[in-house]
Amino acid sequence: MQEGQIYERLNVIFGDVFDDDSLALKAETTADDVDGWDSLSHIRLVLSVEKAFSVKFSAAEVGKLKNVGELVGLIQSKI
Amino acid sequence: MDVASITFVLFALAAALIFHAVANPLYRKTVLTLANLAFIASYLAEVRQVLPLAFFLLFGYGMIELVRQRRSGWALTLGLVFTLALYIFLKRFSFLSDLPTLPFSYLIIGLSYILFRIVHLIVDARSEPWDKPIEPWSYLNYTCNFLTMVSGPIQRYEDFRKGEQSLGQALNADTVYRSFSRIIVGFVKVSVISATANYLFQDLSAHVIAGSDTMPLVKFTVYYGAAAAAYTGYLYFNFSGYMDIVIAFGGLFNQQLPENFNKPFAARSFLEFWNRWHMTLSDWFKIYLFTPLMRLLATNFQSPALLPYLGVIAFFITFLVMGVWHGTTLVFVIYGLLMGAGASVNKMWQVKLGQVLGKKRHQAFNKQSVYIYVCRGLTFAYFTVAVTCLWVDMVQLENLFARLGAIGLAAAMLGLTVVAAFGAVAWDIGAAICARVKGVAIRFENVVTRNLWLASLIVLIAAVSSFYHKAPDFVYRAF
Numbered sequence: 036m037q038e039g040q041i042y043e044r045l046n047v048i049f050g051d052v053f054d055d056d057s058l059a060l061k062a063e064t065t066a067d068d069v070d071g072w073d074s075l076s077h078i079r080l081v082l083s084v085e086k087a088f089s090v091k092f093s094a095a096e097v098g099k100l101k102n103v104g105e106l107v108g109l110i111q112s113k114i
Numbered sequence: 115m116d117v118a119s120i121t122f123v124l125f126a127l128a129a130a131l132i133f134h135a136v137a138n139p140l141y142r143k144t145v146l147t148l149a150n151l152a153f154i155a156s157y158l159a160e161v162r163q164v165l166p167l168a169f170f171l172l173f174g175y176g177m178i179e180l181v182r183q184r185r186s187g188w189a190l191t192l193g194l195v196f197t198l199a200l201y202i203f204l205k206r207f208s209f210l211s212d213l214p215t216l217p218f219s220y221l222i223i224g225l226s227y228i229l230f231r232i233v234h235l236i237v238d239a240r241s242e243p244w245d246k247p248i249e250p251w252s253y254l255n256y257t258c259n260f261l262t263m264v265s266g267p268i269q270r271y272e273d274f275r276k277g278e279q280s281l282g283q284a285l286n287a288d289t290v291y292r293s294f295s296r297i298i299v300g301f302v303k304v305s306v307i308s309a310t311a312n313y314l315f316q317d318l319s320a321h322v323i324a325g326s327d328t329m330p331l332v333k334f335t336v337y338y339g340a341a342a343a344a345y346t347g348y349l350y351f352n353f354s355g356y357m358d359i360v361i362a363f364g365g366l367f368n369q370q371l372p373e374n375f376n377k378p379f380a381a382r383s384f385l386e387f388w389n390r391w392h393m394t395l396s397d398w399f400k401i402y403l404f405t406p407l408m409r410l411l412a413t414n415f416q417s418p419a420l421l422p423y424l425g426v427i428a429f430f431i432t433f434l435v436m437g438v439w440h441g442t443t444l445v446f447v448i449y450g451l452l453m454g455a456g457a458s459v460n461k462m463w464q465v466k467l468g469q470v471l472g473k474k475r476h477q478a479f480n481k482q483s484v485y486i487y488v489c490r491g492l493t494f495a496y497f498t499v500a501v502t503c504l505w506v507d508m509v510q511l512e513n514l515f516a517r518l519g520a521i522g523l524a525a526a527m528l529g530l531t532v533v534a535a536f537g538a539v540a541w542d543i544g545a546a547i548c549a550r551v552k553g554v555a556i557r558f559e560n561v562v563t564r565n566l567w568l569a570s571l572i573v574l575i576a577a578v579s580s581f582y583h584k585a586p587d588f589v590y591r592a593f
Contacts, residue, residue, distance in 0.1 A: 070477065074404065074425070075421055075422060075425040078408040078421075093241030094402060095234075095238050097405050
Protein backbone atom coordinates (compact mmCIF):
# COMPACT_ATOMS: atom_id res chain seq x y z
CA MET A 36 0.00 0.00 0.00
CA GLN A 37 1.27 3.48 -0.93
CA GLU A 38 2.05 6.00 1.79
CA GLY A 39 -0.59 8.37 0.41
CA GLN A 40 -3.27 5.69 0.70
CA ILE A 41 -2.29 5.03 4.32
CA TYR A 42 -2.63 8.76 5.12
CA GLU A 43 -6.01 8.81 3.38
CA ARG A 44 -7.34 5.97 5.51
CA LEU A 45 -5.75 7.39 8.65
CA ASN A 46 -7.49 10.74 8.09
CA VAL A 47 -10.84 8.94 8.15
CA ILE A 48 -9.91 6.96 11.31
CA PHE A 49 -8.61 10.06 13.12
CA GLY A 50 -11.74 11.99 12.12
CA ASP A 51 -13.88 9.25 13.64
CA VAL A 52 -11.84 8.76 16.83
CA PHE A 53 -11.38 12.47 17.59
CA ASP A 54 -14.71 13.57 16.16
CA ASP A 55 -13.02 16.12 13.90
CA ASP A 56 -13.31 15.86 10.11
CA SER A 57 -11.05 18.87 9.53
CA LEU A 58 -7.86 17.06 10.54
CA ALA A 59 -5.19 16.99 7.85
CA LEU A 60 -2.51 14.57 9.04
CA LYS A 61 1.17 15.10 8.30
CA ALA A 62 4.19 13.01 9.27
CA GLU A 63 5.08 15.49 12.01
CA THR A 64 1.57 15.64 13.53
CA THR A 65 1.78 14.76 17.24
CA ALA A 66 -0.69 14.32 20.12
CA ASP A 67 -0.20 18.01 20.96
CA ASP A 68 -1.65 18.98 17.56
CA VAL A 69 -4.84 16.98 17.88
CA ASP A 70 -7.38 18.01 20.46
CA GLY A 71 -8.36 15.07 22.67
CA TRP A 72 -5.40 12.83 21.75
CA ASP A 73 -4.59 11.54 25.21
CA SER A 74 -3.54 8.13 26.53
CA LEU A 75 -7.12 6.86 26.42
CA SER A 76 -8.03 7.94 22.91
CA HIS A 77 -4.58 6.70 21.85
CA ILE A 78 -5.71 3.16 22.72
CA ARG A 79 -8.95 3.60 20.79
CA LEU A 80 -6.96 4.97 17.86
CA VAL A 81 -4.56 2.00 17.95
CA LEU A 82 -7.43 -0.51 18.04
CA SER A 83 -9.14 1.27 15.11
CA VAL A 84 -5.91 1.32 13.08
CA GLU A 85 -5.24 -2.36 13.83
CA LYS A 86 -8.75 -3.25 12.66
CA ALA A 87 -8.63 -1.09 9.52
CA PHE A 88 -5.23 -2.33 8.34
CA SER A 89 -5.51 -5.88 9.78
CA VAL A 90 -2.28 -5.51 11.72
CA LYS A 91 -1.27 -5.97 15.37
CA PHE A 92 1.03 -3.68 17.34
CA SER A 93 3.09 -4.74 20.35
CA ALA A 94 2.96 -2.95 23.73
CA ALA A 95 6.34 -1.33 23.10
CA GLU A 96 5.35 -0.19 19.61
CA VAL A 97 2.17 1.41 20.94
CA GLY A 98 4.06 3.11 23.75
CA LYS A 99 6.90 4.44 21.60
CA LEU A 100 4.91 6.16 18.84
CA LYS A 101 5.81 9.85 18.76
CA ASN A 102 4.03 11.17 15.68
CA VAL A 103 1.85 10.20 12.74
CA GLY A 104 4.92 9.61 10.55
CA GLU A 105 6.09 6.87 12.92
CA LEU A 106 2.60 5.35 12.90
CA VAL A 107 2.60 5.30 9.09
CA GLY A 108 6.08 3.73 9.08
CA LEU A 109 4.93 1.08 11.55
CA ILE A 110 1.86 0.26 9.45
CA GLN A 111 4.03 0.01 6.31
CA SER A 112 6.38 -2.39 8.08
CA LYS A 113 3.50 -4.73 8.90
CA ILE A 114 1.37 -4.85 5.72
CA MET B 115 28.72 2.60 47.53
CA ASP B 116 26.40 5.60 47.63
CA VAL B 117 26.13 7.21 44.18
CA ALA B 118 26.10 10.73 45.59
CA SER B 119 29.43 10.27 47.36
CA ILE B 120 33.04 11.19 46.71
CA THR B 121 33.89 7.46 46.76
CA PHE B 122 31.53 6.87 43.85
CA VAL B 123 32.86 9.86 41.92
CA LEU B 124 36.45 8.65 42.32
CA PHE B 125 35.40 5.12 41.37
CA ALA B 126 33.51 6.26 38.27
CA LEU B 127 36.29 8.65 37.21
CA ALA B 128 38.91 5.91 37.57
CA ALA B 129 36.68 3.56 35.54
CA ALA B 130 36.22 6.27 32.87
CA LEU B 131 39.98 6.80 32.62
CA ILE B 132 40.63 3.06 32.26
CA PHE B 133 37.71 2.87 29.78
CA HIS B 134 39.21 5.54 27.52
CA ALA B 135 42.79 4.26 27.77
CA VAL B 136 42.13 1.95 24.78
CA ALA B 137 39.63 2.59 21.96
CA ASN B 138 38.86 -1.08 21.35
CA PRO B 139 35.08 -1.74 21.90
CA LEU B 140 35.67 -5.21 23.40
CA TYR B 141 38.18 -3.77 25.86
CA ARG B 142 35.70 -1.05 26.83
CA LYS B 143 32.85 -3.52 27.22
CA THR B 144 35.11 -5.55 29.53
CA VAL B 145 35.90 -2.43 31.58
CA LEU B 146 32.18 -1.73 31.97
CA THR B 147 31.56 -5.32 33.13
CA LEU B 148 34.37 -5.11 35.68
CA ALA B 149 33.06 -1.73 36.90
CA ASN B 150 29.56 -3.23 37.26
CA LEU B 151 30.90 -6.22 39.21
CA ALA B 152 33.08 -3.99 41.42
CA PHE B 153 30.07 -1.76 42.14
CA ILE B 154 27.97 -4.77 43.20
CA ALA B 155 30.88 -6.15 45.25
CA SER B 156 31.02 -2.87 47.19
CA TYR B 157 27.70 -3.85 48.82
CA LEU B 158 28.82 -7.36 49.83
CA ALA B 159 30.24 -8.60 53.09
CA GLU B 160 30.54 -12.17 51.80
CA VAL B 161 30.27 -13.78 48.37
CA ARG B 162 27.11 -15.81 49.01
CA GLN B 163 25.11 -12.58 49.48
CA VAL B 164 25.19 -12.08 45.73
CA LEU B 165 23.97 -15.59 44.87
CA PRO B 166 20.20 -14.82 44.95
CA LEU B 167 20.74 -11.83 42.64
CA ALA B 168 22.85 -13.98 40.31
CA PHE B 169 20.13 -16.63 40.30
CA PHE B 170 17.47 -13.99 39.58
CA LEU B 171 19.49 -12.77 36.59
CA LEU B 172 20.00 -16.30 35.26
CA PHE B 173 16.35 -17.17 35.80
CA GLY B 174 15.26 -13.98 34.03
CA TYR B 175 17.51 -14.79 31.10
CA GLY B 176 16.01 -18.26 30.89
CA MET B 177 12.47 -16.84 30.86
CA ILE B 178 13.37 -14.33 28.13
CA GLU B 179 14.82 -17.11 26.03
CA LEU B 180 11.78 -19.35 26.63
CA VAL B 181 9.41 -16.60 25.43
CA ARG B 182 11.66 -15.70 22.48
CA GLN B 183 11.73 -19.30 21.26
CA ARG B 184 8.04 -20.13 21.84
CA ARG B 185 6.52 -16.68 21.12
CA SER B 186 3.25 -17.85 22.62
CA GLY B 187 0.83 -16.47 25.13
CA TRP B 188 1.33 -19.28 27.62
CA ALA B 189 5.13 -18.89 27.53
CA LEU B 190 4.74 -15.16 28.16
CA THR B 191 2.34 -15.76 31.06
CA LEU B 192 4.61 -18.43 32.52
CA GLY B 193 7.68 -16.21 32.18
CA LEU B 194 6.01 -13.22 33.82
CA VAL B 195 4.35 -15.16 36.65
CA PHE B 196 7.49 -17.08 37.64
CA THR B 197 9.74 -14.03 37.40
CA LEU B 198 7.37 -11.92 39.51
CA ALA B 199 6.98 -14.76 42.03
CA LEU B 200 10.75 -15.05 42.40
CA TYR B 201 11.04 -11.27 42.77
CA ILE B 202 8.35 -11.17 45.47
CA PHE B 203 10.03 -14.05 47.32
CA LEU B 204 13.46 -12.41 47.21
CA LYS B 205 12.13 -8.94 48.05
CA ARG B 206 10.63 -10.24 51.32
CA PHE B 207 7.31 -8.38 51.32
CA SER B 208 6.01 -8.02 54.88
CA PHE B 209 2.63 -9.56 54.03
CA LEU B 210 4.47 -12.76 53.06
CA SER B 211 6.44 -12.96 56.28
CA ASP B 212 5.13 -16.49 56.92
CA LEU B 213 6.89 -17.82 53.83
CA PRO B 214 10.25 -19.51 54.36
CA THR B 215 13.24 -17.29 53.60
CA LEU B 216 16.84 -17.93 52.75
CA PRO B 217 18.95 -18.62 55.87
CA PHE B 218 21.30 -15.68 55.27
CA SER B 219 21.05 -11.98 54.45
CA TYR B 220 21.54 -11.19 50.79
CA LEU B 221 21.75 -8.30 48.33
CA ILE B 222 18.44 -6.90 47.12
CA ILE B 223 19.67 -3.48 46.07
CA GLY B 224 18.68 -2.75 42.49
CA LEU B 225 16.41 -5.81 42.36
CA SER B 226 13.31 -3.75 41.46
CA TYR B 227 15.04 -2.03 38.56
CA ILE B 228 16.52 -5.31 37.33
CA LEU B 229 12.97 -6.70 37.40
CA PHE B 230 11.74 -3.81 35.21
CA ARG B 231 14.43 -4.57 32.63
CA ILE B 232 13.78 -8.31 32.66
CA VAL B 233 9.99 -7.89 32.33
CA HIS B 234 10.56 -5.46 29.44
CA LEU B 235 12.73 -8.09 27.71
CA ILE B 236 10.29 -10.95 28.42
CA VAL B 237 7.33 -9.01 26.96
CA ASP B 238 9.28 -7.73 23.97
CA ALA B 239 10.78 -11.18 23.31
CA ARG B 240 7.32 -12.31 22.20
CA SER B 241 6.69 -9.49 19.73
CA GLU B 242 10.09 -8.24 18.57
CA PRO B 243 11.76 -9.99 15.62
CA TRP B 244 14.73 -11.27 17.64
CA ASP B 245 16.08 -14.21 15.63
CA LYS B 246 19.01 -14.79 17.98
CA PRO B 247 19.20 -15.05 21.78
CA ILE B 248 20.19 -11.89 23.62
CA GLU B 249 23.94 -11.92 24.06
CA PRO B 250 24.54 -12.94 27.73
CA TRP B 251 27.41 -10.45 28.11
CA SER B 252 25.23 -7.55 26.93
CA TYR B 253 22.40 -8.81 29.14
CA LEU B 254 24.69 -8.68 32.19
CA ASN B 255 25.90 -5.17 31.38
CA TYR B 256 22.35 -4.01 30.65
CA THR B 257 20.70 -5.35 33.80
CA CYS B 258 23.61 -4.54 36.14
CA ASN B 259 24.82 -1.24 34.70
CA PHE B 260 26.42 0.37 37.77
CA LEU B 261 25.10 3.79 36.75
CA THR B 262 21.46 2.79 36.55
CA MET B 263 21.20 -0.38 38.62
CA VAL B 264 20.13 1.14 41.92
CA SER B 265 17.33 3.50 40.85
CA GLY B 266 17.26 3.97 37.11
CA PRO B 267 16.76 5.68 34.78
CA ILE B 268 15.18 2.63 33.14
CA GLN B 269 16.82 2.50 29.75
CA ARG B 270 15.24 0.41 26.99
CA TYR B 271 17.34 -2.51 25.76
CA GLU B 272 17.39 -1.34 22.13
CA ASP B 273 18.75 2.05 23.26
CA PHE B 274 21.36 0.30 25.41
CA ARG B 275 22.42 -1.77 22.36
CA LYS B 276 22.79 1.40 20.27
CA GLY B 277 25.09 2.72 23.01
CA GLU B 278 27.13 -0.49 22.89
CA GLN B 279 27.71 0.07 19.19
CA SER B 280 29.33 3.45 19.91
CA LEU B 281 31.58 2.18 22.71
CA GLY B 282 34.70 2.74 20.62
CA GLN B 283 34.05 6.45 20.00
CA ALA B 284 36.41 9.07 21.42
CA LEU B 285 35.19 11.75 23.80
CA ASN B 286 35.34 15.39 22.78
CA ALA B 287 36.10 18.33 25.06
CA ASP B 288 32.52 19.62 24.94
CA THR B 289 31.04 16.30 26.15
CA VAL B 290 33.60 16.15 28.97
CA TYR B 291 32.82 19.72 30.04
CA ARG B 292 29.05 19.18 29.88
CA SER B 293 29.36 15.94 31.86
CA PHE B 294 31.50 17.49 34.57
CA SER B 295 29.29 20.55 34.90
CA ARG B 296 26.17 18.36 35.19
CA ILE B 297 27.85 16.19 37.83
CA ILE B 298 28.62 19.34 39.83
CA VAL B 299 25.05 20.62 39.41
CA GLY B 300 23.85 17.19 40.57
CA PHE B 301 25.97 17.50 43.70
CA VAL B 302 24.63 21.02 44.34
CA LYS B 303 21.12 19.57 44.23
CA VAL B 304 21.99 16.64 46.51
CA SER B 305 24.49 18.15 48.93
CA VAL B 306 23.19 21.72 49.14
CA ILE B 307 19.50 21.99 48.26
CA SER B 308 18.25 18.52 49.27
CA ALA B 309 20.49 18.58 52.38
CA THR B 310 18.92 21.89 53.43
CA ALA B 311 15.40 20.60 52.75
CA ASN B 312 16.25 17.43 54.70
CA TYR B 313 17.58 19.51 57.61
CA LEU B 314 14.27 21.40 57.76
CA PHE B 315 12.29 18.19 57.29
CA GLN B 316 14.10 16.37 60.12
CA ASP B 317 13.49 19.26 62.47
CA LEU B 318 9.80 19.76 61.57
CA SER B 319 8.86 16.09 61.21
CA ALA B 320 10.17 15.30 64.71
CA HIS B 321 7.31 17.42 66.12
CA VAL B 322 4.80 15.85 63.73
CA ILE B 323 5.78 12.25 64.39
CA ALA B 324 5.89 12.85 68.14
CA GLY B 325 2.27 14.02 67.71
CA SER B 326 2.48 16.43 70.63
CA ASP B 327 -0.98 16.56 72.29
CA THR B 328 -0.31 19.94 73.85
CA MET B 329 0.27 21.63 70.49
CA PRO B 330 -2.84 23.45 69.15
CA LEU B 331 -4.33 21.87 66.00
CA VAL B 332 -3.59 24.94 63.86
CA LYS B 333 0.09 24.90 64.83
CA PHE B 334 0.29 21.12 64.37
CA THR B 335 -1.29 21.43 60.89
CA VAL B 336 1.22 24.12 59.91
CA TYR B 337 4.09 21.93 61.17
CA TYR B 338 2.74 18.96 59.21
CA GLY B 339 2.28 20.99 56.01
CA ALA B 340 5.78 22.47 56.31
CA ALA B 341 7.38 19.07 57.09
CA ALA B 342 5.57 17.42 54.17
CA ALA B 343 6.56 20.22 51.76
CA ALA B 344 10.19 20.04 52.97
CA TYR B 345 10.17 16.29 52.35
CA THR B 346 8.86 16.78 48.80
CA GLY B 347 11.66 19.28 48.16
CA TYR B 348 14.19 16.87 49.67
CA LEU B 349 12.85 13.97 47.57
CA TYR B 350 12.87 15.94 44.32
CA PHE B 351 16.31 17.54 44.62
CA ASN B 352 17.86 14.38 46.01
CA PHE B 353 16.49 12.16 43.24
CA SER B 354 16.91 14.58 40.34
CA GLY B 355 20.44 15.43 41.53
CA TYR B 356 21.24 11.73 41.61
CA MET B 357 19.89 11.44 38.06
CA ASP B 358 22.06 14.37 36.94
CA ILE B 359 25.12 12.57 38.32
CA VAL B 360 24.43 9.20 36.68
CA ILE B 361 23.27 10.62 33.34
CA ALA B 362 26.36 12.85 33.21
CA PHE B 363 28.65 9.92 34.02
CA GLY B 364 26.85 7.99 31.30
CA GLY B 365 28.16 10.58 28.84
CA LEU B 366 31.72 9.80 29.95
CA PHE B 367 31.12 6.12 29.13
CA ASN B 368 29.55 6.87 25.71
CA GLN B 369 26.12 6.02 27.10
CA GLN B 370 23.14 8.24 26.38
CA LEU B 371 20.90 7.53 29.36
CA PRO B 372 17.27 8.71 29.20
CA GLU B 373 16.14 11.77 31.17
CA ASN B 374 14.00 11.07 34.23
CA PHE B 375 12.64 14.52 35.18
CA ASN B 376 11.09 17.39 33.27
CA LYS B 377 10.06 20.21 35.62
CA PRO B 378 7.49 18.09 37.53
CA PHE B 379 6.14 21.02 39.54
CA ALA B 380 5.10 22.79 36.35
CA ALA B 381 2.49 20.02 35.93
CA ARG B 382 -1.11 21.20 35.81
CA SER B 383 -2.56 17.87 36.89
CA PHE B 384 -1.63 14.74 38.78
CA LEU B 385 -1.59 12.74 35.53
CA GLU B 386 0.69 15.29 33.85
CA PHE B 387 2.90 15.24 36.95
CA TRP B 388 3.69 11.57 36.33
CA ASN B 389 4.69 12.39 32.76
CA ARG B 390 7.34 14.67 34.26
CA TRP B 391 8.45 12.84 37.43
CA HIS B 392 10.47 9.60 37.26
CA MET B 393 9.52 9.54 33.59
CA THR B 394 11.20 6.26 32.71
CA LEU B 395 9.26 4.48 35.47
CA SER B 396 6.00 6.10 34.29
CA ASP B 397 6.77 5.08 30.70
CA TRP B 398 7.49 1.54 31.81
CA PHE B 399 4.16 1.27 33.62
CA LYS B 400 2.39 2.92 30.68
CA ILE B 401 3.81 0.42 28.18
CA TYR B 402 3.70 -2.77 30.24
CA LEU B 403 0.64 -2.29 32.44
CA PHE B 404 -1.63 0.61 31.46
CA THR B 405 -1.67 0.01 27.68
CA PRO B 406 -2.28 -3.78 27.81
CA LEU B 407 -4.93 -3.23 30.49
CA MET B 408 -6.68 -0.52 28.45
CA ARG B 409 -6.50 -2.68 25.34
CA LEU B 410 -8.10 -5.54 27.22
CA LEU B 411 -10.87 -3.32 28.60
CA ALA B 412 -11.45 -1.43 25.32
CA THR B 413 -11.60 -4.68 23.34
CA ASN B 414 -14.22 -6.15 25.69
CA PHE B 415 -16.27 -2.94 26.11
CA GLN B 416 -16.29 -1.26 22.71
CA SER B 417 -18.62 1.68 23.31
CA PRO B 418 -16.68 4.97 22.87
CA ALA B 419 -18.81 6.49 25.64
CA LEU B 420 -17.41 3.95 28.10
CA LEU B 421 -13.77 4.67 27.23
CA PRO B 422 -13.19 7.46 29.80
CA TYR B 423 -14.62 5.28 32.59
CA LEU B 424 -12.48 2.34 31.50
CA GLY B 425 -9.56 4.77 31.65
CA VAL B 426 -10.43 5.69 35.22
CA ILE B 427 -10.27 1.98 36.16
CA ALA B 428 -7.00 1.43 34.26
CA PHE B 429 -5.41 4.53 35.81
CA PHE B 430 -6.46 3.41 39.29
CA ILE B 431 -4.95 -0.06 38.88
CA THR B 432 -1.76 1.24 37.26
CA PHE B 433 -1.09 3.87 39.92
CA LEU B 434 -2.04 1.48 42.71
CA VAL B 435 0.57 -1.03 41.50
CA MET B 436 3.12 1.75 40.95
CA GLY B 437 2.58 2.97 44.51
CA VAL B 438 2.66 -0.47 46.10
CA TRP B 439 5.89 -1.23 44.23
CA HIS B 440 7.68 1.46 46.27
CA GLY B 441 7.88 -0.66 49.42
CA THR B 442 7.15 -3.93 51.13
CA THR B 443 4.95 -2.82 54.04
CA LEU B 444 1.27 -1.90 54.51
CA VAL B 445 1.90 1.84 54.41
CA PHE B 446 2.95 1.50 50.75
CA VAL B 447 -0.45 -0.05 49.98
CA ILE B 448 -2.00 3.15 51.37
CA TYR B 449 0.42 5.11 49.19
CA GLY B 450 -0.66 3.06 46.17
CA LEU B 451 -4.34 3.66 46.97
CA LEU B 452 -3.69 7.41 47.23
CA MET B 453 -1.82 7.36 43.90
CA GLY B 454 -4.65 5.38 42.28
CA ALA B 455 -7.30 7.66 43.75
CA GLY B 456 -5.40 10.78 42.59
CA ALA B 457 -5.06 9.49 39.04
CA SER B 458 -8.65 8.28 38.69
CA VAL B 459 -10.24 11.38 40.29
CA ASN B 460 -8.06 13.53 38.04
CA LYS B 461 -9.26 11.64 34.94
CA MET B 462 -12.88 11.76 36.10
CA TRP B 463 -12.59 15.54 36.65
CA GLN B 464 -11.24 16.02 33.12
CA VAL B 465 -14.06 13.93 31.65
CA LYS B 466 -16.85 15.60 33.63
CA LEU B 467 -15.53 19.12 33.06
CA GLY B 468 -15.36 18.42 29.34
CA GLN B 469 -18.95 17.13 29.37
CA VAL B 470 -20.28 20.09 31.35
CA LEU B 471 -18.43 22.87 29.52
CA GLY B 472 -18.30 21.39 26.04
CA LYS B 473 -15.16 21.06 23.91
CA LYS B 474 -14.41 24.72 23.10
CA ARG B 475 -15.27 26.19 26.51
CA HIS B 476 -13.27 23.42 28.18
CA GLN B 477 -10.24 24.32 26.05
CA ALA B 478 -10.64 28.02 26.89
CA PHE B 479 -11.10 27.25 30.60
CA ASN B 480 -7.91 25.18 30.66
CA LYS B 481 -5.96 28.21 29.43
CA GLN B 482 -7.03 30.58 32.21
CA SER B 483 -4.05 31.62 34.34
CA VAL B 484 -5.85 31.42 37.69
CA TYR B 485 -7.09 27.90 36.91
CA ILE B 486 -3.62 26.82 35.77
CA TYR B 487 -1.91 28.03 38.97
CA VAL B 488 -4.61 26.56 41.22
CA CYS B 489 -4.17 23.23 39.42
CA ARG B 490 -0.39 23.43 39.83
CA GLY B 491 -0.83 24.18 43.52
CA LEU B 492 -3.31 21.34 43.99
CA THR B 493 -1.06 18.89 42.15
CA PHE B 494 1.85 19.77 44.44
CA ALA B 495 -0.36 19.57 47.54
CA TYR B 496 -1.83 16.17 46.67
CA PHE B 497 1.54 14.65 45.82
CA THR B 498 3.04 16.10 49.01
CA VAL B 499 0.29 14.66 51.21
CA ALA B 500 0.47 11.28 49.42
CA VAL B 501 4.25 10.94 49.84
CA THR B 502 3.79 11.31 53.58
CA CYS B 503 3.53 7.50 53.35
CA LEU B 504 7.21 7.43 52.40
CA TRP B 505 8.38 9.01 55.66
CA VAL B 506 6.12 7.42 58.26
CA ASP B 507 5.24 3.86 59.17
CA MET B 508 1.66 2.60 59.45
CA VAL B 509 1.28 3.38 63.16
CA GLN B 510 2.69 6.87 62.70
CA LEU B 511 0.35 7.45 59.73
CA GLU B 512 -2.69 6.40 61.77
CA ASN B 513 -1.62 8.67 64.65
CA LEU B 514 -0.98 11.55 62.25
CA PHE B 515 -4.40 11.30 60.59
CA ALA B 516 -6.09 10.87 63.98
CA ARG B 517 -4.36 14.00 65.27
CA LEU B 518 -5.11 16.05 62.15
CA GLY B 519 -8.66 14.79 61.63
CA ALA B 520 -10.62 15.62 58.49
CA ILE B 521 -10.49 19.36 59.19
CA GLY B 522 -6.73 19.41 59.80
CA LEU B 523 -6.08 17.35 56.68
CA ALA B 524 -8.31 19.56 54.54
CA ALA B 525 -6.66 22.68 56.00
CA ALA B 526 -3.19 21.23 55.24
CA MET B 527 -4.24 20.49 51.63
CA LEU B 528 -5.72 23.96 51.24
CA GLY B 529 -2.68 25.65 52.78
CA LEU B 530 -0.25 23.65 50.63
CA THR B 531 -2.33 24.39 47.51
CA VAL B 532 -2.36 28.15 48.14
CA VAL B 533 1.34 28.33 49.04
CA ALA B 534 2.33 26.16 46.05
CA ALA B 535 0.12 28.17 43.65
CA PHE B 536 1.73 31.46 44.72
CA GLY B 537 5.09 29.69 44.73
CA ALA B 538 4.50 28.64 41.11
CA VAL B 539 3.75 32.27 40.16
CA ALA B 540 6.93 33.44 41.92
CA TRP B 541 8.91 30.61 40.30
CA ASP B 542 7.73 31.56 36.80
CA ILE B 543 8.59 35.22 37.37
CA GLY B 544 12.01 34.23 38.77
CA ALA B 545 12.63 31.88 35.85
CA ALA B 546 11.80 34.65 33.35
CA ILE B 547 14.24 37.02 35.10
CA CYS B 548 16.94 34.32 35.21
CA ALA B 549 16.47 33.66 31.48
CA ARG B 550 17.10 37.35 30.76
CA VAL B 551 20.14 37.47 33.05
CA LYS B 552 21.45 34.30 31.41
CA GLY B 553 20.93 35.92 27.99
CA VAL B 554 23.20 38.78 29.06
CA ALA B 555 25.72 36.59 30.93
CA ILE B 556 26.19 34.31 27.95
CA ARG B 557 27.92 37.15 26.10
CA PHE B 558 30.70 37.01 28.68
CA GLU B 559 31.00 33.23 28.63
CA ASN B 560 34.47 31.87 27.90
CA VAL B 561 36.74 29.11 29.21
CA VAL B 562 37.73 31.18 32.25
CA THR B 563 34.27 32.37 33.31
CA ARG B 564 32.54 29.04 32.91
CA ASN B 565 35.23 27.22 34.88
CA LEU B 566 35.12 29.91 37.55
CA TRP B 567 31.39 29.31 37.80
CA LEU B 568 31.91 25.57 38.29
CA ALA B 569 34.68 26.24 40.82
CA SER B 570 32.32 28.49 42.80
CA LEU B 571 29.72 25.70 42.84
CA ILE B 572 32.34 23.26 44.17
CA VAL B 573 33.22 25.72 46.93
CA LEU B 574 29.51 26.03 47.75
CA ILE B 575 29.17 22.22 47.95
CA ALA B 576 32.21 21.98 50.23
CA ALA B 577 31.01 24.81 52.49
CA VAL B 578 27.46 23.49 52.87
CA SER B 579 28.62 19.88 53.26
CA SER B 580 30.87 20.89 56.13
CA PHE B 581 27.89 22.64 57.75
CA TYR B 582 25.68 19.56 57.59
CA HIS B 583 28.63 17.21 58.38
CA LYS B 584 27.07 14.43 56.29
CA ALA B 585 25.37 14.53 52.89
CA PRO B 586 21.86 13.03 52.94
CA ASP B 587 21.54 9.45 51.75
CA PHE B 588 20.12 8.79 48.35
CA VAL B 589 16.48 8.59 49.34
CA TYR B 590 15.18 6.53 46.41
CA ARG B 591 17.63 3.72 47.10
CA ALA B 592 15.11 2.40 49.60
CA PHE B 593 12.38 1.90 46.97
